[in-house]
Amino acid sequence: MYGHTISGILNLTGFIGYIGELKMTTNIDENIKSFRQIYSDCSDIKIQEMYLGRDASIKCFVAYIEVTCAGSGINNSAFGRFTSYLEGIDRDQVKEVLDKNQAALSEFAHLHTVREAAQMMLTGDVIFFVDGYPDAFKLPDKGYPAMSIQEIDSEKVIRGSNEGFADSIKINTALIRRRLRSTRLKCKEVKKGLRGHSNVDILYVRDLVKPGLVEDVERNLDSYVIDHVGDSGVIEQFAEVKWYSPFPQLQTTKRPDVAVNALLEGRVVVLCDNSPIAIILPTTMNNFLKTADDYYNRTIAASFARLIRYVAAFMSFTLPGLYLAVTNFHTQILPTPLILAFYEARLGCPFPQLIEVLMMELSFELLREAGIRLPGAMGNTIGIVGGLIIGQAAVDANLVSPIVVILVAFTALCSFAIPSEEFAFSFRILKFAVIMMSAWLGYFGFLISLMVILLHLAKLKSCGYPYMMPFVGSELTGGEDEKDSIIRFPLRRLWRRPVFARENECRKLKGNKDD
Template sequence: MSEKISSKIEKNEEYVRKRLKDCDDFIIRPMVLGEGKKIRCLVVYIEVAVSNMMLEDSVIGKLVNHMWEMPSDKILEFVRDNGMGISDVQPLDTMEEVFASMMAGNAVFFLDGYSRAIKVSSKGYPNLSVSESTREKVLRGSKEGFTDAVKTNSALVRKRIRDTRLKVKQKTLGERSQTVVQLLYMEDLVRPGLVEEIEKRLDSFVIDGVLDSGVLEQMTESSWLSPFPQFQTTERPDKCAAEILNGRILLLTDHSPVGLLLPAVFNDFLQVSEDYYNRFAIVSLQRLIRYGAVILTLLFSGTYLAVTNFHTQVLPTNLILSFSEARQGVPFPGMLEVLLMELAFETIREAGVRMPGPLGGTIGIVGGLIIGQAAVTANLVSPIVVVVVAVTALSSLAIPTDEFSAPFRLLKFGFVILGGTMGVFGMLLGLYLVLSHLAGLKSFGIPYLSPFAAQNKEGYSGERDSFIRFPLPFLTRRPVYARKEEQIRLRDGRKIKEKGERHVY
């Protein structure tokens, strides 16, 4: 049972000092207040999280200064009756609440003769300010990105959805880290049972620390053996706001600038926030390019091996002769040649990511050119293999999110082996296995191949927002995530006025 706060300040101070032994980053500051300096008090806080505490403009400073010359017999009465209304303060009953508040970056105020402590909100721990998202750059739309502070992130979403039906549920996870996690959703749009399901998964494990949203993503996935993500990650509050209006849930984690959207299906990962800010024709073309990039990333290298090793009859004679001439003197078989070059490009990609600043992109481009040219000059690989691997690498970069391109970059090695050993039959076998896995995969009850696998949903027309995007006036229904009775998201305002209906739906 948690230790109760005593009305005797000596006992409270002794307990606090015992718990904070060798914690030199905490400040324990005793003071004496009231006329005649007869009332003892104690302020405890983390030095960096709560600075300049005695300044006039600080919250605790206003509280203390108000009581500095107050008659001693009036201080306790003042705190009991009016203390909670001075500023952003909150009473605490137990020592566990006291330490939880201090660890969150607040100051705690003890007063002799008062059997409760007072939590005084402060600026909290140092955080990065709101800045542009570096992972999801867009040409049109908001430039704001999430920060490391969970409450700042939820406020960025609230700024875009000013509706009390946007609910924010807060939990604390991690036995030692005490990380704040928030669930954001529209109360009237989210599917029944979805909030309870994600809460159940969050409560299903006990862990020392949750230092990033990626920990929660892995711990709450239902099909953890699948290489395909079942959460969509984003750093953009405008995208999160749009998806919450579609009936999805946003999971925010303190210390992480990455939000998790759920459920998440195949089609979601090939869409970006500016798809709805531009005209439908150019957006549709861009989406077709992304779908083509997925196919090329997965199949192009394996198909090259399958055709050149087993099915040369499908190629024109001049092209076969060109391939044969290019491979003259190459000491490695075709499959090993492709595997080595794919591994080399993946290594260059990883090196570019880890290099600091603008040097990373330079390393990726220059390193690829130099290694490819040097390998061809040394007659270690044929020029056509460099072209094939380069097309595959560029296609993977055209996939909007890295967590979605990663499974295809991984699976392409399997297709290289299947195509190099079994030809087109091996490619078809691999394709069948991947599609079968995707067809059986679900994200919180939603088929992963939606909207292509959800055509039997009553009144559902999500195919208008898949390979191509219809003009906005035709996108009148929400995706399958929203509950059935709230599918309509766009109505004719003139008809509503004629019928005298409200604009709330």
């Protein structure tokens, strides 16, 4: 397998080197031959010869991908205006027009080799060759078709914008620029993918990001070679240090306002072409339990909602295990009426409690996965109706007790209350580990599970920052980060940026912080 992989890389390297030997010449026929040779057997690549100039003596040819050119509206496009301009000038004026871009086209660029021209055409622009001129030219056009900006179906908020990222990296960058109109916002573009050549943008605020963080991100992107980056999830997996951890070590979002808030905290945002999901780094556990409207609502409302999320996150993976530990090993801690209620509910059930809980949990996970894969409203229907039908049918058939159905349903509700789907998925996995330990060792197994999880979280880091900030390492900011954790203090008290920002730019609010 490795031999085939290395052979493929060497063959591709040889192909690229071969393209690099195809030098641009002043003879347009040779350039046409070289270009056709590169894109042989490519029916979607259109190469059109034409004659321009006042006396139609200038031989040219244009190359583009079929769906990226303006088609019937080509006369109104940048390329159409450019060719119309060339039709009205003499041959002697062409060189001056091309050298000085007298047609005033944006993104007009000189390309010095056939390889460069062939590669730039794949960005969705038009490549233009002129006889007697040693360069080709990149002319902007409409580009690839892509999904436009839409309302996001996740990370819902009660107050604030519902605008989400699109599939185009240029649109996503513009959405951030529109919200953060600062000359200090920087955007570095790199190409990733040996064959895919996907655009990856690294965004940061120059005076806020700590030295070395952007360089670390660039170094990580350069540390591996891959054929194609189809989504930002590929970059995320390679960037995580502890790949075996169930917890995400990088934050993701579909919301431009969340990305902007992260940039103003001194963090880095990574965008990938063809992906509506941005990566934010570094991050902490606390960031996964925040929402965008936490800062748009009043303190009491935001703090109450955040407290519910923290409680829900804890109960989403502990409730089933705690139920098994108490009912199987430590019934003495329960009131007698509650024990009798549990006993009566289980009369006639043929399976042990562990099998009951596992059967219902797996059923709900199956329903959740089926609801995601089914299209449109059908997915929501199968999640709600399917859960009710299966739960009621299982109770009527005496396969499970009503208590277990209520318990599993409440656990699922708790996981839905976690804003980040990736973070919630971590607890969905850990839930089964806690169930098995509690069924084996009772309350001691439950405590051992919690201890292992807490120790793992305490050791986990994201780009060198403790994952459990601000609950650990709060002395790094004098305890100021704790004001934006479980309880969100009034905005007038949140005068300091988080630990990610430079120390000399830590203040984000000027005024009386003791009001």
